[in-house]
Amino acid sequence: MVITVRNPVGSVLYFILSLLAQSILYIQLSGLFVAAFLVLVYGGAILVLFLFVIMLLNIRHADLGPEAAPMIKPMAWVFGVVLLAEAVWVAMGTKARFDGVSENFGSVPEVARLLYGKFVFPFELTSILLLAAIIGAVVIAKRTLS
Amino acid sequence: MINITPLIPELFLLVMAIVVLMLDLFSSRRTVVVPAYVSMAAVIITGFLVFKFGGDAVRWGSNAIFVADSFSQFFKVIILGAAFLAIGSSFGTADRMTHHRGEFFALLLFSTVGMMFLVSAKELILLYVGLELTTIPLFVLVAYQKTNRASSEAGLKYLIIGAASSAILLYGLSLLYGYTGTTYLNEIAQKTAVYFLSHGFIPNAEGTTDLVGMGPAFSVALMMIIAGLTFKLAIVPFHMWAPDVYEGAPTPITAFLSVGSKAAGLAAIIRIFDGMLYAFSHDTMPNDSWGTMMAVLAAVTMVAGNIIAIRQTNIKRMLAYSSIAQAGYILIGVIAASKLGVASCGFYMFAYMFANMGAFAIVGLYAEKTGKKNISDFAGLSKTSPIIAALMTMFMLSLAGIPPLAGFMAKYYIFAAAIEAGYTWLVILALLMSVVSLYYYANVVRIMYMVDSDNKHHIIPSFPAGLVLALTGIGVLLFGILPQSILDMAYKTASSFIF
DSSP, X not given: OTTTOXXXXXXXXXXXXXXXXXXXXXXXXXXXXXXXXXXXXXXXXXXXXXXXXXXXXXXOGGGGOSXXXXXXXXXXXXXXXXXXXXXXXXXXXSOOOOOOXXXXXXXXXXXHHIIIIITHHHHHHHHHHHHHHHHHHXXXXXXXXX | OOOOGGXXXXXXXXXXXXXXXXXXXXXXSOOSHHHHXXXXXXXXXXXXXXXXXXXXXXXXXXXXXXXXXXXXXXHHHHHHHHHHHHHHXXXXXXXXXXXXXXXXXXXXXXXXXXXXXXXXXXXXXXXXXXXXXXXXXXXXXXXXXXXXXXXXXXXXXXXXXXXXXXXXXXXHHHHHHHHHSOOBHHHHHHHHHHHHHHHXXXXXXXXXXXXXXXXXXXXXXXXXXXXXXXXXHTOTTSOTHHHHHHHHSOHHHHHHIIIIIHHHHHHHHIIIIIIITGGGSTTTOXXXXXXXXXXXXXXXXXXXXXXXXXXXXXXXXXHHHHHHHHHHXXXXXXXXXXXXXXHHHHHHHHHHHHHHHHHHHHHHHHHHHHOOOBGGGGTTHHHHOHHHHHHHHHHHHHHHTOTTSHHHHHHHHHHHHHHHTTOHHHHHHHHHHHHHHHHHHHHHHHHHHHOOOOOOOOOOOOHHHHHHHHHHHHHHHHHHHOOHHHHHHHHHHGGGSOO
16 A cells, blocks of 8 residues: 555555554564554654655645656566465475574563674674765765855 | 684775765865865775785684675775775766865765675675665765756655665565575575475375475565665666666766666675575576576566667766666676676676776766767767867777777676576577677767767866876776686685585
């Protein structure tokens, strides 16, 4: 629904819905902390910001441009079905052999231990990545003063 | 306590990137000179640090996360070289910008740091974050000329296709993680091989064994990782972005994209496939092998890249298709999956760096002085600027693989590696396509020397651009005649792998 709705506001709302569903999946995997974070940060903060920005832009229906090319929709269906079949084939053909997760999987201390222990380098590198992205966003978005 | 000394070169460059950013903020003279020279110096010093702090690895427990082995050192030299040459040839481009000049160089350095992490990563998450750090500053750099529509369009295209391909890569990596339950490359290598040996064969009624292989999820993971990483190399059919992005981006960035980004992507491919999944290369395990998949991609890439390049009139688009074709040749070295294969990949990338950076530097210089970008506009260049024309000839012939230039030796070793690995059909195709490529490379030379025009532009490069041209020219000639020292180094890089 996120990509089929033509109204961007509706699209964001559907995205929030899919995030809520995703966080329920995490709860079923007993990853309570991750689930809560997904709702609070992603659903609560980021997407609400999206919503504000889209509303501020004040897009009218006429601005959305013409419908996509007529071939796109059937093509999308074909590829979607192929992808679904492939996913089913993969899921059926693979014998699952997951190692059991540890007892306190998904708890706050466990997540922190992973972030600041095993994965500390990618974690720190992400901060550099965000810095570069901020600089980039400023460069692209800033109006030239004349 | 984790030992972080192998990370010192990366950390130094990172600090310098931030220093460049700050310098621009506080320097009163609004010139491009200060941040550019500081960045160039930083890149050179980082190059020395790479050698000084090499050989060790950052570990977590017994598993390496980040290695500074001879393989990563070699590719870091290529990447830093590309960054150095790109900065050197971007003085003119940056000078014509009205704003954000310091950020231009800072973003370039950030991207270089990302590439260095990508080359050294021995852990999937670090590899992925390194890849993102490589790409995201490049999105911005491609779209840097905001007033130019082509540049903005190129940036947007690169952003969308880049995001999609990195999502595919992430999907593949997560499947691999699901299979093995670990993100360390060496553990994945062990676990997949052990799994194959214990589950890959099932005894059948006739008393022999049937090959079952790893199951579909593994094949899908391989395909997705290949798709995600070959996007970086612009391998057909993941090349669609390249011509438009190369054409629209500022020329130094195009050059950096076509060399640095390719070198980093190539290193990651070698690390994953020749390093981690060596057990699944062509001849050892006939099912689930990535060798055949990549051989087909390489063949298609060489044919499509070379043939489409013939029809291009814009020189940057021509070079874009030529670099697609070159990536096809390089992939042959990966498929060979041998010591010679990895060594020839490294040497090819090294030779390709000089020729391609030099060619783009001349294109950028010419467009800057005359505003013209078509191949036919180069007519009469041999009369007005004989040295530039001679250099351009050298770069073109090196890319085509004519002796005694570096490109010839590079192609020679790639083909030798492929024949050693039994891919004779691929070599024959590659040779045929090299002949085809000579047509459009020699065409540039023909236009420069044979076609008369009333062109009166005398091109005099500025000091940094002249330095870039001199270095690349010397590199193409020197490593064509005396390739031995670099070849020895490239050969040593292969010791980082099992083979």
